[in-house]
Amino acid sequence: MRFYGFAADEILDSKTPNLHLDLDPKSHWALRNLQFFPVEVNKADFRTILRIPGIGVKSAQKIISARRFHSLDFDDLKK
16 A cells, blocks of 8 residues: 555445455556546656556656656557
């Protein structure tokens, strides 16, 4: 939670008092909060990019750094 900026009540609440057994907490949060997706990685801030499932701290830092030089497309993100 501390690496991705989540508060405890964002991951667990009265509707979901337990962690999902088949999904990691970040993916489960994303599926419950589809209104935040898709994310425009060329404009989103660091904390928003961190909440994208599959992107960790190092990848988010690389995205922020790379987009200073040019707009990122799908091929850039695959790299």
